[in-house]
Amino acid sequence: MTETPDYDDQFDAIVVGAGLAGSASALTMAREDLDVLMIERGSYPGAKNVFGGVLFTPTIRELVEDLDDAPFERYVSEKKFSLLSEQDETALSIRPGAWHEEPHNDSFTVLRGDFDEWFADQAVEAGATLVTETTVTDLLREGGDGKIVGVETDRPDGTIKAPIVVLAEGGNSLVSEGAGLKDPDEAEHVAVAAKEVRRYDRDTIEERFNLYDDDGVAYHYFGEGACGDAVGGGFIYTNKRTLAIGVAYRISDARDNPRKPDEVINDFKQHPAVAPLVRDGRLVEYSAKAIPEGGADAVPDLVHDGAVLVGDTAGLVLNNGIHLEGTNMAVESGYWAGKAVADALERGRTDAGALQPYAENLEDSFVLRNLEHYNWFGDFAAKEKEFLFSELPQALTQAELEYFKMDREPKQKHVKRAKQLLLEATGGWTGAAKRAWKFRRLLT
Amino acid sequence: MTREWNIVVCVKQVPDADDVSIDPETGTLNRSDAAAVLNRPDFNAIEAALELKEAVGGTITAVTMGPPFARAVLETAVGLGADDGALLTDRAFGGSDTWPTSLALARISEELDADVVICGEESTDSSTGQVPPGIAAHNGWSQLTYVEELEPDPDNDELIGVRDIEGGHEKVAAGLPVVVAIEFGANEPRVAGLHRKIFSETEFEPTEYTAADLGIEDQVGLANSPTSVGGMDTADPVERKKQVLDSIDELVEALQEEGVV
Amino acid sequence: MSANPKTPDVDTPSIEDRLYANKYTDHEESHLGVETEDTCLDCEVYDCVSVCPANVWRNEQDPDGVPMIAYENCLECGSCRWACPYGNVTWEYPPNGSGMTYKFG
């Protein structure tokens, strides 16, 4: 067959990006018998995606019945939160027995190069069409009102029309910004993350992290020992035969910072509490990503005439210091967007009004309710940076040294001294109470 | 009006050379996690075929020999502009070296009544560069290897090729049918159009041929392969002194000791 | 504070060693640039240089000129775009799947 067919308006929807959000929306729409075209700029879904990280699968479990052949690396059996000062660590580690049973609290480490390809394949098997190594460069508009009618790509004969465009292009959302669907984020609302993947034998990983068979850990590190004088932290996640080791901190703090991200990783790895866990091994990949952490304030309009924004493009990432979640929110947003597009098209409509159910359902879902609830955290952490990342870790260390001091003095003397150290650092009883009051929202 | 040419372009699916890792401890080659891609020199072959069709008219059929999923390289060729694709797939082909492989490609070229058969210079995984001359030899056709440029001359049923040879080049006119091997990097491969790529990956279906379809079922496979790989080990990287010197004199001295100055 | 406690050595690779581990396809022309060069000439902070995790933006050789762009190091995180206080960074995706290809991600 020699001539080239014209696929304009042959697809009901175009999804820009075959990452988690894109594939979730494509899968949902394909299940509603829509013809969906996924356009991925990488040579395979996942080739351009980077994360810490832990994949949270509550919504994926709803979308895909059989997760047996999903390429998980390890399920998370231990979470640890460490406060690092220059040389010291104070940590809280939790290993609930229940996490060893299915569905393992829906928390798994994955390699995005493998998982995203598998997840996009679920959408293809449901009937979606996937095209790779093709970059969407702009939206296609027509008519006086500049209605969105398709996309432009970097290929020859590269424009293609479709009634609806789902923008799932990740945090570096050039198309959405270029088309005026959202304003670029501010440096305070975006974190630069740099990450190393190192290969070890399986036994080394399991011995160093007290693991047995296919469970794994998610370690989060805060304080100056992790990423110095910046709002952010370090992380270690265990995969089957590799460790993901990295740091992430606000770009505003990375500006005129004496250390560059790769130097921050090197120093983090040399911390006395971290070095034993990450020594040796072989570097197999060095990656970086920008994480939109602006919280609820930075979420753009989700719905437009002929277009919806999902996943990182819509800033749907929760970081309140304890909960670091983006994957579940991306998939949830893809699901609700897919549903809304299907319903709108069924009624022959593509305008923002018809797509509004997507925004409404997302507001009712955990996605925007969590973002609203912890919206205060970003500014709070920035304001309390000095205390949280420098004074508190040091004070804790001094208090611990004092509290557990072994000498021939009576304990009472050390306990009193330790309490005093802590109070000094937190600004006396009233200071401590004020801070606790602010922190209460973390626990409510 | 001179008749249009039937053009066949031979393509091959190879493990992505970048992905083939060598396990430092055991030294064994690990091709398992390597993605299967189109052999890079074949992009120049497809581009040459497209330019030839633009000049002379006619049809281009992409041909590959391999397991069923090798059809992906035919999709790539069709996406770039080839008109059709033929997939030679049969357990009987398993283990074939250059001799049976070039025989199979020679038979399909005859089957497709080819005027010009175009191949990439060599494949990155075996890189013998012997398949194109093999096809020509099996069919008794003329051949042009290490070709930098092609000039069709349909009126005389000839294809003129500029060949790169040691210390210069030569211009050779070859009578049809002719087998051509395009030099790696000889032209600028185009990028597949979006709609054509979608068609090639959704609606396009290659025609499949077994060894029996080509009448060569007892002339292919391991038994009919004169050569076999006796062993494979990692090439030890060249040891370099990596000495950064401070002065020109030190360098001249070192080169004198090495006996090169 | 106590002296540096006994800590095992860890591998702290240079940028070149780090990037050597990655799979990269060159695209011959830079996908990064600056909107107007004068903005850079007046710039004192060079935030693009300090945030980049891969040494793409460099001004060691010409401390107050337009930064040199080693686009083939780019990890495609986009941080330079947000860091530049004047929004003077032009950023496009590498074409046709070129640039970094992450296997682990």
Added chain:
Amino acid sequence: MADVDPDDYEGVWVFIEQHDGEAAKVSWELLAEGRVLADKKDDRLIALVMGEDVSHIAEEAIERGADEVLVAEDPIFEPYLPEPYGEQFRHLVEARKPDIVLIGGSHTGRDFAGRVAVPTKAGLTADCTELDIEPDTGLLLAKRPTFGGDAMATIKCTTHRPQMATVRGGVFDAAEREPGREGEIQSVEVVVDESHVHSRVIERVVGEVTDITDADVVVAGGYGMDGDFGPVEDLADALDGEVAASREAVEEGWAEAARQVGQTGKTVRPTLYVAVGISGAIQHLEGMNDSEIVVAINSDENAPIFENADYGIVGDLFEVCPALADAIRAAKGEEVTQ
């Protein structure tokens, strides 16, 4: 194609490639290696020459170690075309049953080797960099790089004959000529005629571009030359070597494509390779990694080229090159140009 009996095949043949009466260097290198292999398996070394007027080459082959030379002389063999060469060579192979056939891996050798191997169902291994005889079986072990040079494959041809291999230039050293060495020269019947030939050479231009692949010293300039190849030419002159270039320099139009070293250019194997202003991308290294000694001159001390060089100088190449050229001329006793 009845299966052959390997015992009927003996003799190590080496094809001597020649154009306009001038033998290719790779053929003499191969003849020397052929002598080693023949001695190892206690066999005769036979050279084969085709052309229009090549008796002087046959004599040189005897002087360089051949026991016997087969000569096929006819105008049809000049200039070279794959069909007549392939057909004549095949006829000789079927008539005289050689055990091993070695052909230089030039663009000529690799062009027609297949036309001999296919009709005779010989085992052909291309582009070898190492040859040996397997002690217990007497089989030819042909070693060649694969996967972009990361691995070495050993290829064997157990039941089919002859065992054929093409071998790259510059791998072996040619044997010295031994004037007066005894050997038999035999002219053979020419079996090819116009009916075997379906193509014709329109023009053949050799020599206007120096072939950097044969050079003993190569001085290559890269992106760092910023348009001025003067220092590289001056240094090449001082070392009487050839000027080469990286892909970036060729694409900027600062040097001809024939001088490009690297994956999409030429592969060189000089004793001394000087890389000036070249960062050292993998695609470039692939074209010069077999050089014996590598010197790197670059202003960026982190440039990967230093990791792949024996000696390096960090500095501005526009100062380092002239100074180095003068120091070399002084060391060689020539007068200093500056």
